[in-house]
Every structure is written in structure tokens, then in C-alpha cells.
Amino acid sequence: MNTTTFTVELPRPHRRPSWRPRLVSAEFLKLRKRRGLVLSTLALTVVPMLIAYTVLLILHTADPAKHGPAGGLENFSGSMDVLSQLSIVAAILVGSTLGAGDLGSGVFRELVVTGRSRLALFAARVPAGLGLVLTVVGAGLAITATASTVFAGSSDVPGVGLLISSAAWLGLVTGLALVLALGVSSALGSRGTTIGVVLGWQLIAMPLVLQIGALGSLREGLVGAATERLEPARLFEGAATVPMSLGAAVVVIAAWTVVPLAAGAWRTSTRDA
Amino acid sequence: MNIHAGTNVVETSGLTKRFGDRVAVDDVDLQIPRGSAFGYLGPNGAGKTTLIRMLLGLTRASAGTMQLLGRPVPAHRAAALARVGAIVEEPRFHGHLTGRENLTVIAAAREPEAHGRIDGALARVGLTQRADERVKRYSLGMRQRLGVARSLLADPELLILDEPTNGLDPAGIHEFRAMIRGFVAEGRTVLLSSHLLDEVEKICDAVAIVDHGRVVMQGSIAELAAGGEQTILIATSDEEEAVALLAEHRAVASATTAAEGIRVRLRTDVEAEAAADDIGRRLVLAGLAIRRFEPERASLEQRFLEITSRLEEAA
Secondary structure, three states: OOOOOOOOOOOOOOOOOOOHHHHHHHHHHHHHOOHHHHHHHHHHHHHHHHHHHHHHHHHHHHOOOOOOOOOOHHHHHHHHHHHHHHHHHHHHHHHHHHHHHHHHHOHHHHHHOOOOOHHHHHHOHHHHHHHHHHHHHHHHHHHHHHHHHHOOOOOOOOOHHHHHHHHHHHHHHHHHHHHHHHHHHHHHOOHHHHHHHHHHHHHHHHHHHHOOHHHHHHHHHOHHHHHHHOOOOOOOOOOOOOOOOHHHHHHHHHHHHHHHHHHHHHHHHHOOO | OOOOOOOEEEEEEEEEEEEOOEEEEEEEEEEEEOOOEEEEEOOOOOOHHHHHHHHOOOOOOOEEEEEEOOEEEOOOHHHHHOOEEEEOOOOOOOOOOEHHHHHHHHHHHOOHHHHHHHHHHHHHOOOHHHOOOEHHHOOHHHHHHHHHHHHHOOOOOEEEEEOOOOOOOHHHHHHHHHHHHHHHHOOOEEEEEEOOHHHHHHHOOEEEEEEOOEEEEEEEHHHHHHOOOOEEEEEEOOHHHHHHHHHOOOOEEEEEEEOOEEEEEEOOOOOHHHHHHHHHHHHHHOOOOEEEEEEEOOOHHHHHHHHHHHHHHHO
């Protein structure tokens, strides 16, 4: 009996295309190509750490009796204090650019015309912004951690546990500042206004309000109180300004993440493009 | 490109947009046939861009319904816009990105195949050599071309171009017209909004004339122009006798002498060609030598001015 063999090419299984990575890549491309923004974030995070440890090293080398080692736990703590504040500023710059960049250039309209969901366009900004700001802040932290360890001399060295918890905490405060700026910027549609409002709130108004004891437990609703509650114990000395439970801190942080993002997403979805 | 069959690519019914008390688009019923270049013609402020913005989902309609490529919008906006390319007003870009990067950003928001169309789109508009320069260094003409390249990433069945030749030099305008006709030849439909009559007349097959937000007339260019006033320019051996003869003709609305001859305006309710034939015959039978006999076809511009001036008088 003769047999005939037919070869049939089976259709490839249809895979639903994933949009998000391409949108996130596009958002990241827009950010990383802004030289001024990238240089500013580097100048706020990496450069101060390099300068600080270089100066400390020179001082220690010139007069070891008067100036202690450049590294060590104490200097790590001081550097982290500065780095966390500057990282917040860097995150606000990136977040406000992300939220209002497409609107300011007029490209938001062109993106909407593609038919893509406005929510998807908004959502792609979050990982892209975190990608940039955490990379830059991570570089600043890496310098701090390395210098604190290498140049510790006879001082206490920050342990691995402290370094990890410090990195996580720094990532948290930076990420919170980014989503706040992104949400406000997307809602207002103005980068300059957002920078002014959010910087003023984060660096001036909120620390002042946290100090007003008469407000009592109302202060627990402030994100600054919650992040202070989560600070690594060995990193900063002294009791928390606003004592609160861990659960309350988590709820407050979740609220300060969700509310700005929801406001930004809502405005992005409803505004005339 | 896979062009789907179907009669109209755009259909609107009672489409209205109000800004407070002001009505920018007023009860517009529009049908744009597939495979044509369709002009949306009207003076500045007539509501052309607002209509386009509603079609594209950039702003919401106050009332009425719309369909793009057979799909109701905004309900099926994403599916409809997947095959629509558009330039609304001046095309905008990220100045700090190159032309290619700008297209990459838009391609990321479209179907995965869009990325593979970037090189072809850049070549189509003649920007391959300048694609890796930052857009902030581009001239207005280059930006317009990059805008077209961007709209081609959708492999569009429908291209919506809002005042696309604004700011272009004459050579650029000429090139742009040829490009648009090329798109139509490929089976794509082009909706061209413009306040330039000449542009619409040269590019488009059909037109809707819009004024104060309302579509006042819609049809093919020939139909609209034919609906206007018909005149004949005549020069004879005896103009006085000719004018007297013409004044008695039932098809003639008026006959006035001018430097180049007698301008005969026909009544709008007569068949122009037959009337012209009869007028010529009578002049010859009367023994007049005819030196010039020139029926003047009304241009779209004349028709447009007629319509809009009539509206102004009515107002």
C-alpha cells in the first residue's frame, strides 16, 4: 500500500500582545533622553555623596587626630539623612516631568489619537519613573554604602542588614515622592506648579505640621510620620516625632500611594486632549 | 494594507458640541465615502477642528452619534482608531527626541507591528536622512512630514488631516498634495479639513462646506460647483444688438457689457449647456459675427462665496 505524507504547518499559537512593556520603554526613553533632568537627578544624588566622602577623606587624611574616618556608621547615617532629602527632590523632578511632559509638549493628544486607553498611558509612567529615579538614587546609595564600609577605619561599620533596610526605606520615601509628584502633575497638567507645590509640601509644610503637637494623632495621616515610623532603627537616633503603629503606617503609606495615582489617572482619563 | 469594504468610513448624525452657550458644532450629519479625498471646508472658527477632535476622542460630543470605519465611537474607539492616522492642527513632538524616537514612542502605543513600519514611514515622507536628528532642529515642513509619517504607523484606512499645509512653502504644498493623492490611490480615505478653497478643490473628490458649526452643503466638487451661477462671456461684431437680443432670451437673467465683452448671467433654473447652445444659435441667425463665446464654469470658490454670503445676508 502506498502512503502519502502531508506536511501541514500548524498556525502558531496566538499570543495576545503585551502593551505595557513597550509603553513603559517609551516612557523611559522620553525620560532618559532629557539630559537636563538626568543630570539634575545625578547632581542631587550621586554628586553630593561623591563630594561629601571625598571631603571627609581629605580631612581625615590631612589631620586624622582632628577628623575621624570618612566612613563608618555615623557618617553613613548622616549621608542617608541628606541623600533621602535629595532623593525626594530628585523624585519630585522626575514625577512632575512624567505627569506633565506629554501635555506640555502637546504629544498627549497624539498618544490619545492612537486609541490606546488613557489609563494604560498613565500607568506606564509609574514603572518608567521608578526605573529612572531608583537607578540614580541607587547609585548614590551605592557610593554611600561603599564609602562608609571601605573608609570606616576603626569606626563601626554599617552591617548588611542595616544597608538592606536602609536601601528599602530610601526606595520607599523616593517612590512615595515620585507617585505624589506624578499624580499631582498629571492632575494639574503643569510641571512648574507641581514642583513648587510638592517640594513646598514635602520639605517645608509637612515637617512643620509634624512638629505641631497640638494636632495630636491627626498627624498620623501624614506620609512623613508613616515613613519615619518605618525608618531603620539604627539609622537615625531619637524617638519618632509621631508615635504610631506599624499597621497604621502601612495604611497611611498605601493611601498616599493610591490617592495621588487615582487623582492623576482620573484627570488623565477625563481631560480634553 | 488591508482595506475593508464598506460604504462610508465616517458617519455622524446630529453631532453637536457646545462650549457653554456657544455651539461650535451644530447638528452635523456627515457621510464620508471610502476611498476618497474628502474636504471639510469652512472659514476659520467654523468648527472644523472641533468636529475632528470629537471624531478622534480628544473631546466629548454634547449630542449626536458618530461612526468611524463602521464602529461606533466612543464606545469602540480603540478598535476604530487602530486604523486611523491623524494630524490635528500643528503636529506636536517631543523636541528633545529624534524623529525616529518620536515615532518609536507612538508606535509603542499602537499594535506591535507599528514599530516595524517606522523605517518605511520615514522613507515615504523623505525623512530617512534626518531621522536621527532631534526634532527641535526640524523646520515646520519637516515636522509636517514627520506628522504624516507618524500617522502612517497605523497603516491607516482613514487619514484625518487638519489644515495640513499650514506654514508650508509652495513646493512643500505641491509635494503634500501629491502625497495625499497617492494615499487615495492606495485605497485609503483622506479627510482634509481646510479653510483654503483652492487646496480642497485641487485635492478632494467631495466636500462638505461648513459655516458657524453647520454643514451647509455636501457633495462632490463637480456637483457643488455646478449648483452655482453659470455665466457666458460673449464678444460679437455688434454688442448693442447682441445685448438687446440676449435680454429677450428666456434663459438669460442679465447681460452686461464689460471690457472683454458681454457677460451673460443665466437663470439658475435652466439647463446651462442647452441654454448656451441656443444663445449661440440665435446670435448667428441674427447675423452677428461671434468673436468669443466662453461659458464660465463656476469654481468651488465662487460657489463657496455665494453660499456663505447668502448665509450672511440671511443672518
